[in-house]
Amino acid sequence: MSRGKLNVREPLLRRLPRYYRYLNELKNMEVKRTSSLELGERMGITSSQVRQDFNCFGGLGQQGIGYEVNALLGRIRKILGLNSRYKVIIAGVGNIGHSLASYSEAASEGFDILALFDVNPRLIGCSVNGIMIYDIDDMKEFIREKGVEIGIICVPKDRAQATADIMIEAGIKGIWNFADVDLYGPAEVVIENACLNDSLYTLTCRMNILQCF
Amino acid sequence: MSRGKLNVREPLLRRLPRYYRYLNELKNMEVKRTSSLELGERMGITSSQVRQDFNCFGGLGQQGIGYEVNALLGRIRKILGLNSRYKVIIAGVGNIGHSLASYSEAASEGFDILALFDVNPRLIGCSVNGIMIYDIDDMKEFIREKGVEIGIICVPKDRAQATADIMIEAGIKGIWNFADVDLYGPAEVVIENACLNDSLYTLTCRMNILQCF
DNA sequence: GTGCAATTGTTAAAACTTTAACATTTGAAT
DNA sequence: ATTCAAATGTTAAAGTTTTAACAATTGCAC
Numbered sequence A, B: 001m002s003r004g005k006l007n008v009r010e011p012l013l014r015r016l017p018r019y020y021r022y023l024n025e026l027k028n029m030e031v032k033r034t035s036s037l038e039l040g041e042r043m044g045i046t047s048s049q050v051r052q053d054f055n056c057f058g059g060l061g062q063q064g065i066g067y068e069v070n071a072l073l074g075r076i077r078k079i080l081g082l083n084s085r086y087k088v089i090i091a092g093v094g095n096i097g098h099s100l101a102s103y104s105e106a107a108s109e110g111f112d113i114l115a116l117f118d119v120n121p122r123l124i125g126c127s128v129n130g131i132m133i134y135d136i137d138d139m140k141e142f143i144r145e146k147g148v149e150i151g152i153i154c155v156p157k158d159r160a161q162a163t164a165d166i167m168i169e170a171g172i173k174g175i176w177n178f179a180d181v182d183l184y185g186p187a188e189v190v191i192e193n194a195c196l197n198d199s200l201y202t203l204t205c206r207m208n209i210l211q212c213f
Numbered sequence C: 001g002t003g004c005a006a007t008t009g010t011t012a013a014a015a016c017t018t019t020a021a022c023a024t025t026t027g028a029a030t
Numbered sequence D: 001a002t003t004c005a006a007a008t009g010t011t012a013a014a015g016t017t018t019t020a021a022c023a024a025t026t027g028c029a030c
Helices: A010-028 A036-043 A047-055 A069-079 A095-102 A136-146 A157-169 A196-210 B010-028 B036-043 B047-055 B069-079 B095-101 B136-146 B157-169 B196-210
Strands: A086-091 A111-118 A131-135 A150-153 A174-177 A190-193 B086-091 B111-118 B131-135 B150-153 B174-177 B190-193
Touching: A010 A036, A010 A047, A010 A069, A010 B196, A036 A047, A086 A095, A086 A136, A095 A111, A095 B095, A111 A136, A131 A136, A136 A157, A150 A157, A150 B196, A157 A174, A174 B196, A190 B196, A196 B010, A196 B150, A196 B174, A196 B190, B010 B036, B010 B047, B010 B069, B036 B047, B086 B095, B086 B136, B095 B111, B111 B136, B131 B136, B136 B157, B150 B157, B157 B174
Parallel strands: A086 A111, A086 A150, A111 A131, A150 A174, A174 A190, B086 B111, B086 B150, B111 B131, B150 B174, B174 B190
Antiparallel strands: none
């Protein structure tokens, strides 16, 4: 039964992974059932918001009772797309690329990092965490052949858009970008800019404002 | 002349680092002057929003002319708190902690990473990128003595809040958290949760929704 | 089995954010 | 000198998001 395009707006989209985390926490505490009030209090949001949010997906709870942790978790897991496995590659084996490749929990969460790519001839042929590093010139073909879905961009910012363009041409579905620029692509390719500097500057900005600008 | 607390709301706060980036780009292209229209087009927002945003800081442009790139950049730099230097430490020398310590651009941007801390006896005494790793039990005293302002949390999630609490007790001003949990503290301590998983799940969620849920 | 407390789904109001509109200012062309 | 085009600052409208309110539903106590 195929329904229309889900209307998940930006603020809700940012809350969804948090719901997922807090529900996992409850699950680990072996809590079977929760309420919009409890969940909201834990997360620092109103119960109204929790109910409103869950209603976007069409009533995940039961009136008078609350929400079943497991069922809700499963539902949100699915909405987040975490029921599928993803074929992933990383472009750029600098600090951050290396670090993401070493993050071995990734696979257990459904993200299979198939290969790393770099321009540096000294790196090509080596491996990180058991994952081979290939010449970035071979990336396009690799994506096509293996049907890679997610590309992680960890190249220097002046190479980032070009790298993204290659991924897009090769038919990638999503790009997770760690370079210090915004990347652009066609609407059917999802791009998430995870610019770490922006996050840090947000911190200093708030520190600065607190000291009564 | 001390003014009242600047009213920078969340959406603007998230745009500020982007303005900073795009203005730096213009500066590097040796563009001397820009307009809300040009800047907005580059950033994919309306000129109205650009003007509205800058007006929060009291008119950074000149009517009929536009905005001087250098002056505007300097002003935003200051608002972001990037005119100060910051004493920084990193707790947890795993993948991400290691990677952030190796990011040598940090120092040139005003962030001096003074020390790393970990529980692992094998790591204590080693150094990364010239920065020593100390026993995490010594962290509190270190923060107090050196007047550390920013703490970066890269410890496992089940240790994250405890680590934050120690930092807060020691008088830290801001916490940049990479652990997979939200951290909480008193209002006067700024906490920025840079949960990478959340960002990734946002990506998969959008990929999932595009495929007509 | 009735009433009560708990809790959702849903509707309405309030708050916030973005966009549009326009008066005002500036510099350049004639 | 006047006019015009290009811009900002600012006010108002539109749109979005959050919060509040409440009817409907459930389970439990009596």
